[in-house]
Every structure is written in structure tokens, then in C-alpha cells.
Amino acid sequence: MSLPLRKIIHIDMDAFFAAVEQRDNPKYQNKPIIVGGLPNSRGVVATCSYEARKYGIHSAMPSSRAFQLCPQALFIKPRLAVYKEVSAIIRQIFYQYTANIEPISLDEAYLDVSDSALCQGSATRIAQTIKQQILSETGLVASAGVSYNKFFAKIASDMDKPDGFYLITPEQGVAFVAQLPIGKFHGVGKVTERKMHALGIQNGADLEQFSLPVLQQHFGKAALFYYQIAQGIDDRPLRVYRESKSIGTETTYAKDLKEGREIYQQLTELLDKALLKVQAKKLYARTLTIKIKYHDFQQITRSLSFTKPIKKQMLNVSVFRQLLSKEGIGQSKIRLLGVTLSTLEKQSNYYQQMDMFD
Ligand code: TTP
Numbered sequence: 001m002s003l004p005l006r007k008i009i010h011i012d013m014d015a016f017f018a019a020v021e022q023r024d025n026p027k028y029q030n031k032p033i034i035v036g037g038l039p040n041s042r043g044v045v046a047t048c049s050y051e052a053r054k055y056g057i058h059s060a061m062p063s064s065r066a067f068q069l070c071p072q073a074l075f076i077k078p079r080l081a082v083y084k085e086v087s088a089i090i091r092q093i094f095y096q097y098t099a100n101i102e103p104i105s106l107d108e109a110y111l112d113v114s115d116s117a118l119c120q121g122s123a124t125r126i127a128q129t130i131k132q133q134i135l136s137e138t139g140l141v142a143s144a145g146v147s148y149n150k151f152f153a154k155i156a157s158d159m160d161k162p163d164g165f166y167l168i169t170p171e172q173g174v175a176f177v178a179q180l181p182i183g184k185f186h187g188v189g190k191v192t193e194r195k196m197h198a199l200g201i202q203n204g205a206d207l208e209q210f211s212l213p214v215l216q217q218h219f220g221k222a223a224l225f226y227y228q229i230a231q232g233i234d235d236r237p238l239r240v241y242r243e244s245k246s247i248g249t250e251t252t253y254a255k256d257l258k259e260g261r262e263i264y265q266q267l268t269e270l271l272d273k274a275l276l277k278v279q280a281k282k283l284y285a286r287t288l289t290i291k292i293k294y295h296d297f298q299q300i301t302r303s304l305s306f307t308k309p310i311k312k313q314m315l316n317v318s319v320f321r322q323l324l325s326k327e328g329i330g331q332s333k334i335r336l337l338g339v340t341l342s343t344l345e346k347q348s349n350y351y352q353q354m355d356m357f358d
């Protein structure tokens with residue numbers, strides 16, 4: 001029995017960080033610009049404008065090399081906070097069309113609109129409407145791919161960049177993958193590509209000649225994916241990300257607390273516990289809220305937001321003083337303390353990479 005066909009959209013912003021910089025700085029428009037490490041540093045290119053790509057510059061290239069290729073290029077330090085704001089706006093746009101969203105990075109997401117009645121249920125029209133809405137709400141251009149599975153939707157969004165739209169229908173799937181060079185298969189890295197070439201596999205058509213057991217000998221667990229994709233089949237569901245609003249922990253003390261040092265120590269322990277929960281969900285938090293319930297059941301909460309992910313070391317004595325300076329700590333007995341972390345976001349590779357620019 002075959003499953004009903006799905007309608008998957010993949011949206012990916014064009015030259016994302018660079019496009020934001022060009023939007024916000026007229027002097028960068030129509031110029032080769034590079035966002036990332038500066039040329040005299042050991043940093044790398046995060047991304048570059050399409051004008052810079054003509055010189056052969058691309059993501060992850062050492063900035064010093066990019067400078068050699070295009071000395072007149074403008075090098076710009078990333079403004080991650082701004083990119084995240086834009087990312088939140090496009091995310092909210094997606095949610096207006098479906099809750100079935102798998103965000104992949106700040107600028108990229110899959111949407112499953114199989115059950116959507118919007119735009120007469122046409123995934124093509126939903127994708128085009130989303131592109132228009134992104135442009136009008138952010139001033140930025142996105143590319144969209146539409147297909148019946150994730151594999152083809154992702155490839156489709158890349159087919160017609162920038163300002164792209166591309167559709168791969170179920171009827172076209174097998175023929176499409178047949179001519180696709182193996183190195184362009186999403187998920188096939190350099191090592192696998194070499195192994196495939198060694199087996200005489202240049203494209204999907206070559207891949208389709210191989211039986212599953214033979215592929216398993218060479219590629220282990222990944223074989224099933226290759227075997228199926230050569231037939232245009234990719235049943236991977238979206239890993240839908242449901243936003244959890246906050247994560248916290250609190251303790252009621254058997255004996256009321258009064259001393260500042262003791263309260264600080266307890267808050268640090270609560271923060272540790274909350275951070276572990278956040279970490280376990282592969283998230284990070286930027287807002288810290290402290291709750292205090294006094295022995296007379298009066299309760300206060302105090303919040304502080306950070307531009308960077310909250311880490312253990314950040315709740316030092318000075319942050320603690322800043323948060324609770326007016327609360328007369330030490331004068332009134334405390335029966336409960338709580339720590340809540342919010343403004344949660346998914347940890348992503350990009351974020352870790354961006355840390356290198358700091
Ligand atoms: P991509 O979507 O891969 O690239 P892009 O949006 O800049 O360009 P394209 O038009 O080809 O989609 O990545 C999105 C952003 O993520 C990118 O603007 C910068 C960041 N990024 C890095 O920081 N390091 C990297 O190695 C890559 C690939 C991206």
C-alpha cells in the first residue's frame with residue numbers, strides 16, 4: 001500500500017547574512033560583500049553576496065583566501081542578533097500557513113502543507129505567497145522548492161536561486177534523480193562521493209542499478225536511503241519543532257533562607273538544573289527569570305535578557321545583585337526560590353560557528 005502523496009515546501013533565504021547587510025546599508029548594495037571573519041584574521045567566510053560569488057568566493061572559505069580572490073570586497077562582521085530577528089519573523093510567517101515546520105537553520109525550513117486548505121491546497125501557490133510575504137515583511141528574497149518529499153524539495157529550492165521557485169512533481173522524481181550527479185545529493189559528502197565514483201556511480205541512474213544488499217556492504221545503514229532515493233522515494237517525516245515556551249525549576253525550603261550568600265548558592269544550583277534541561281532538549285535560552293516567595297507568601301519575579309545564550313558562569317554575583325538589588329535580600333525570610341529560562345531557541349551549527357567570530 002502506498003502512502004498518500006505529501007506536499008513539502010523547502011524555503012531558503014538567498015545569501016542570507018549578506019542580504020540583510022545589503023538591506024540595512026545602502027553602500028553595500030550591488031557590491032561584493034563578505035560576512036564573516038576579517039581578511040587579516042584566521043576566520044572564515046560565513047556567506048557572501050552574489051556579487052562576491054562571481055569571484056569564486058563561498059561559505060567556509062578562509063577570509064584571507066577570499067581577500068586574494070577579490071581584494072576590493074567589503075568585509076563585514078556578522079550581526080547575529082539581527083539575523084535572528086529576521087529568522088523569527090520568517091518563522092512566524094511559516095506558522096501562518098502550517099504548524100508542521102522543521103527549521104533547519106536560521107534561514108531554512110521545511111513545511112509540510114499536505115493538509116493545508118490554504119490557496120486551494122496548492123503547495124505551489126502557498127510557496128509563492130510565502131515568498132511574497134517574506135519580501136514585504138523583511139525586504140529580503142527567499143527561494144522555494146516544492147515537491148513530494150524532503151529530498152526533492154531541498155534540491156528544488158536550490159535549482160533556481162536567487163529568487164527561485166522550482167517544482168519537482170511525483171511524475172518527474174525518478175527522471176530527476178537519474179540525471180542528478182551523486183555529489184549533488186543532499187547528505188552525500190566528499191568521502192561518500194568518492195566511494196560512489198569508485199563503484200562507477202556518477203548519478204541516480206547508476207545508483208539505481210545497485211541492489212540493496214550490495215549497497216549495504218558499502219554504505220551500511222545509509223544504504224537504504226540511497227536505494228530508495230534512486231527510485232525517487234524518501235519517506236522521512238518532518239522533525240516538527242514545537243516551541244516550548246520556558247523551562248524551569250524551583251524549590252521550597254524546609255528552613256527559610258535569609259542570608260545573601262545562601263540565596264546566591266541556591267539560585268546557582270537551580271540555574272544548573274534548568275540549564276541541563278535546556279541542554280537536553282538541544283535548545284539554548286536568553287532570558288533568565290528568578291522567582292522569590294517570601295515567608296509571608298508575597299512573591300516577586302525578576303527577569304533579565306541577554307544577547308547571548310545563558311551559561312552557568314553568567315549568574316555571577318553582579319548579575320544577581322543587579323536582578324535583586326531592590327528586593328531587600330537579607331531582610332525578609334524566603335521560603336521558595338525558582339529559576340526559569342525562556343526565549344528558547346534551537347542550538348544550531350551556525351550558532352556554534354558564529355561563536356568563532358566573537
Ligand atoms: P545558506 O542558506 O547555506 O547560504 P546563504 O543563504 O548565504 O546563500 P544561498 O543563497 O546559497 O542560500 O546559509 C544561510 C546562512 O548561514 C548564511 O547566510 C550564513 C550562515 N552560514 C555560515 O555561517 N556558515 C556556513 O558555512 C554556511 C553554509 C552558512
Ligand code: MG
Pocket residue numbers: 012013014015016107
Ligand atoms: Mg540560504
